[in-house]
Amino acid sequence: MRVLIVAPTTRxxxxxxxxxxCAVGLKHDYTLICSGIGKAxxxxxxxxxxxxxxxxxxxxxxxxxxxxxxxxxxxDIVAPNVAVYHDCDVPEGFIPExxxxxxxAGDDDxxxxxxxxxxxxxxxxxxxxxxxxxxxxxxxEIMAIAIAVRDYAAGIPLLAVKYISDVPQSGHNEWSYDAxxxxxxxxxxxxDKIEKILA
Numbered sequence: 001m002r003v004l005i006v007a008p009t010t011r012x013x014x015x016x017x018x019x020x021x022c023a024v025g026l027k028h029d030y031t032l033i034c035s036g037i038g039k040a041x042x043x044x045x046x047x048x049x050x051x052x053x054x055x056x057x058x059x060x061x062x063x064x065x066x067x068x069x070x071x072x073x074x075x076d077i078v079a080p081n082v083a084v085y086h087d088c089d090v091p092e093g094f095i096p097e098x099x100x101x102x103x104x105a106g107d108d109d110x111x112x113x114x115x116x117x118x119x120x121x122x123x124x125x126x127x128x129x130x131x132x133x134x135x136x137x138x139x140x141e142i143m144a145i146a147i148a149v150r151d152y153a154a155g156i157p158l159l160a161v162k163y164i165s166d167v168p169q170s171g172h173n174e175w176s177y178d179a180x181x182x183x184x185x186x187x188x189x190x191x192d193k194i195e196k197i198l199a
Contacts, residue, residue, distance in 0.1 A: 001028045001058040001198060004049055006035045008042055008141045011181060012064035019187040027195050031057070035141065038116050042141035046148040059105070059157040060149050061194045065165035065181050066112065067119045067138040067172075069128060074172075074180055076164040077189055079106030079197060083143045083160070086127045087115035102146040105157040107197055111136050112160060114143035121168045137162060161193045 005020075007013035013034035020030055031053070035045025050057065068076065083102040090099050101111070113127050119138040128136050142160045149158045165180040166172035 002055060003028045003030050003194070003198065004046075004053075004057045004060045005030050005032045005194070006042070006046065006060060006062045006141075006145060007032065008035050008037050008062070008064055010034055012187075015185045015187045016063055016190070018185070019191050023188070023191060026191075028198060035145070038140050039114065039144035043144040043148040046145050047152050050148075050153045057153060057156060059159065059198055060145065060153065061198075062142055062145055062158070062160040062162075063187065063190045063194075064139075064162060065177065066162035067124070067166050067168055067177070068164035069124055069133075069136045070167065070169045071135045072137070072164045072167055074164055074166065074176075075184070077161065077193055078110055078137055078164060079108050079159060079161045079193055080104055080110040080112040080137060080142075081106045081108060082111040083146050084111055084113055084131065085115060085143045086113035086131070086138075087117065097147070102143060102150070102158075104142075104146070105159040105197060106161070112142050112162075113138050114140060116140060118174060119168050120173070121171070124168050137164065157198070159194060159197055161190045161197075163190065
């Protein structure tokens with residue numbers, strides 16, 4: 001299986017590149033890109049990678065760090081099964097292509113909420129209340145990547161595997177995220193999770 005691995009940040013890209021270089025006995029053929037941070041960069045990165053590929057990809061896997069809600073701890077690895085925009089202010093049912101949940105290939109019953117903003121304790125609680133979520137993770141790319149995969153990659157499976165880097169509702173902030181990301185360069189557990197789910 002040809003799998004496109006998407007790392008939004010240069011740090012995540014560096015960590016996964018080092019992991020792939022050391023890995024042996026992998027089940028799949030991996031291509032790694034750094035898409036860029038945020039919805040626009042991520043969608044453009046995916047569209048470019050798909051357009052330039054010599055052969056079609058069979059799956060896309062987004063890796064890296066994400067904030068988590070209460071119930072998660074730093075270092076947990078989560079593969080959510082649903083993605084939703086949390087900052088798409090459109091009347092219900094008006095543009096379902098943007099507002100409907102997107103099914104991911106993850107094996108955790110968790111929603112990832114995507115938006116172009118850092119999450120704090122107040123916004124995390126507000127988002128979860130608004131969507132009726134008991135537990136969630138938060139990122140800035142996955143839903144945009146989902147739309148790009150749907151539109152430009154024939155709807156192939158999309159998987160997201162994330163380290164929980166911070167839990168804003170427990171008092172973590174952007175510096176908590178940064179310290180965690182600096183100290184967790186081993187992405188082999190993320191790669192192992194991808195290998196297991198796409199087996």
